[in-house]
Each structure stands twice: as structure tokens, then as C-alpha cells.
Amino acid sequence: MDDTGLVAAVLGGDRDAFRQFVEREQVTVYRVCLRILGRPHDAEDVAQESFLMAYRALGSYRGDGPLGGWLMRIATRQAYRRLGQRRELNELPPELPMGRTDADPVASTLAGERQREVRLAVAALTEPYREVITLRFFGELSLEEIAATTRRPVNTVKTHLRRGLARLRPLLGHEAMA
Amino acid sequence: MTRRPFDRGDPDDLGPDLDATLADLERYAADSADYPTPAFVDRVMEAVDQQPTPRRGVIAAWLASVTAPGSLGRLALLAATAAVAILAVVALGQLGNLLPPPNLANSPQPTRIVSPSPEPSPSLTPSPTPRETNSPRASESASESSHASDGADTGDSVQPSDHHDGADGDGEDAGPTSSED
Numbered sequence: 001m002d003d004t005g006l007v008a009a010v011l012g013g014d015r016d017a018f019r020q021f022v023e024r025e026q027v028t029v030y031r032v033c034l035r036i037l038g039r040p041h042d043a044e045d046v047a048q049e050s051f052l053m054a055y056r057a058l059g060s061y062r063g064d065g066p067l068g069g070w071l072m073r074i075a076t077r078q079a080y081r082r083l084g085q086r087r088e089l090n091e092l093p094p095e096l097p098m099g100r101t102d103a104d105p106v107a108s109t110l111a112g113e114r115q116r117e118v119r120l121a122v123a124a125l126t127e128p129y130r131e132v133i134t135l136r137f138f139g140e141l142s143l144e145e146i147a148a149t150t151r152r153p154v155n156t157v158k159t160h161l162r163r164g165l166a167r168l169r170p171l172l173g174h175e176a177m178a
Numbered sequence: 179m180t181r182r183p184f185d186r187g188d189p190d191d192l193g194p195d196l197d198a199t200l201a202d203l204e205r206y207a208a209d210s211a212d213y214p215t216p217a218f219v220d221r222v223m224e225a226v227d228q229q230p231t232p233r234r235g236v237i238a239a240w241l242a243s244v245t246a247p248g249s250l251g252r253l254a255l256l257a258a259t260a261a262v263a264i265l266a267v268v269a270l271g272q273l274g275n276l277l278p279p280p281n282l283a284n285s286p287q288p289t290r291i292v293s294p295s296p297e298p299s300p301s302l303t304p305s306p307t308p309r310e311t312n313s314p315r316a317s318e319s320a321s322e323s324s325h326a327s328d329g330a331d332t333g334d335s336v337q338p339s340d341h342h343d344g345a346d347g348d349g350e351d352a353g354p355t356s357s358e359d
Contacts, residue, residue, distance in 0.1 A: 013231045015223070022222050030214040035207065044214055051222045052229070059234040111209070118206040137203045165196050174198040 003067035010058055022051055025068050028139060029075045035138035036079035037086075038119050046082050050075035069149030072139045076131065083123055121171035129164030132157055 001009070001020065009017035029050060034043035054071045061070055122133055131150070135141045143161070147154040 011232060011234050015226065018226060019219065019223050022219050026214055026218055026222075030218070031211065034212055035210045040212065044218060047214065048218070048222050048225065052225050055226050055229060056232055059232045114202075115206055115209060118202050122203075133203075137207050140207070165199050168203075169196060169199045172199055172202055174195075174202075 004063055006067065007058060007061055007063070010055070018055060021067070025051075025071055028068070029071060032072060032075055032134065032139045033079045035119065036076065036123065036134065037083055038116060042082060042086075043079075046079050047075060050078050053078070065148040065151065066145055069135075069141055069145050072135060072141065073131075073149055076134050076139065080123065080130075117172065121168055124171060125164055125167055128152075128160050129167055132160040133164040133168065136161060 001017065006017050006021055010021070026047070030043055030047045033046045033050070034040060037043050037046065050071065053074050057074075061067065122130060122138075125133060128150075132146060135146045135149070136143070141149065143154055143157050146152075147157045150157070152160075
């Protein structure tokens, strides 16, 4: 079922159509939330919240971009909002490293610390660079999908991506080459 | 929707100085390629089931009808746009007719702004200014006028009249203070 048919079915009261949509997009939405927030529990919470928001707002979806990208944008904003709330409450305990089961606890700690640095460096970027970097690397959208989702020309997205990476470089401690 | 890991050829002009940054992001994305718990979809649908069925928004519905392929909506949109443009032009023309003609009599007169000329800085050696005199000697002969211009070099009064006799020959001309000094 394509995006247009799916939206029409859901708006017609077909909740199974929305279940298909959740099943189709759950992994990417969860991952983008996990990569922003760094904690699985928070990521699932925000991902669920994002699906619910998308369901409520489905009537305002214009169909001028991919439905998955539209949802991804909602999830990205929700995740960064949650991250901001956590910062305000100083709720930033050290996270366990993701995807690593190093036997060496020192290596595991270092890996977790580096992941945290990358996550916070991307979060510290200003818009539109943060959104483009997030959608491309955390959401794994293609440049064309980002362009369609954000309603910007592809060349503009490329420029934002390049500038975002350049701004990220010093935040990650990479010195510019002479 | 396709899922595409980052391709270094995506943006143009990515220099080698960004390699380390790209490597960090790629490593982070690979390490965090996790999955939600198996009950995730059921939990979402439980929450969705408590919501009313969403309704299509007015703007979205209009856009959908207009942009639907094969519909007459595109033609209707073009016709509506053209009609609005024509109405706007006509309205502007009418607005121009309603405006009163320009009244040139009441138009503001250009005012001449006279900027003050820079005042001469006080000097201890003011140069003598030639004075017009009715003396017939000033225009009588070229030799006398040349004599007057020569006198300017030496500080002599350029006036051949006898009014400045006291200043003649002091080399500093007619300043009362300088002459007193």
C-alpha cells in the first residue's frame, strides 16, 4: 500500500492500515530516537509518542513528501524536545554503550563516552544543520528523501549537510587540516 | 522508503578533513542499529485505539484534490490563479483612478540648504585682502599692478592706497596684534 492509499485508509477508519504503517516504520523511528537520546527506554517512549502524534495529525499530511519522512521529522523534533527536558532536569546519567559487548570494561567505557560525545555534538548543532545531519545519519534517509520531506531543493540539502559536517568537526575534536 | 547508509559521494566537495567526522557518525550509527522490543507495535496500537479517527484537514483535502493526478483540479488551480492575478491588476488600476491628481501648486518647494562654509582658522598671519578703491592709480598702469602683486610676497600691503601705512615693511602685514608684538 502506498502512502496515499494508506492515509486514505486510515482516515476512513481502517486501523489495521495504521498498524501496517507502524510495523513498517518502527525500526527507523526507534533508531532515530535512540541515536538522539542514547537510552532505549526513552527512545521507545518517544517513538510511541511520535506514532501517536502522527496518527492524530494524519489529516494534515499533504502528501508532498514521503510519509515515513514526515513521521521521522515528528520523531526527531520530539526526541530533541525530550533531550532538552532531560538537560533542564539534569537527568543525564552515563549511558551504557550501545551495540558493544566488550570484555574490556575500559574499552567499553571509552566507547560509551565517545558515543555520548557524538550524540551531544550533533544535538548542539543549530538548525537547519542538525536536522539534516540527524535525518541523514540517524534516520538514514537519502538526500532526495530529506529534500522532499523538508521541502527544500536537493542542492540546498547538500549544502546544509556539508556545512553541518564542517561545524561538527571541531565539536568532535577533529582539527582542521592545514 | 529506502534506507541508505551514508554515501560519501552524496554531498559535493567533501574534503578529506571531514573523514574523521564521517567515520565517527558512521560508527555511531552502526553501533546504535538496535531494535525496539517485540511488544512495541502492540503498545502503540493500544494507544491509537483510544484515539478518535483523524479527520482530513481542510487545506490537506484541498491540496489532495488539486494535486491528484488525472483530476481537473490542476486546471482549476491554474484558472483560479490566473483569475486572481487579473483581478489584482484591475484593482490596482482602479485604485490609481481613485487617487486625486497631483496638485503641483501645493507641492513642496525645494528648499535650499545653505551649508555653513568652513570658517577660517584664526591665524596670526592673516593674508591681506585686496580692497577696491576708487583710486585711479589701481587701474592706470600695468606696472603699478605688478608692483602690487610683488608686494604680496614681502608682506607689503597690496593696496597701493595710503591707508595701511603703519603696516608697510614689517613683513607680517596688518594684524594689530602682530604689529604690536
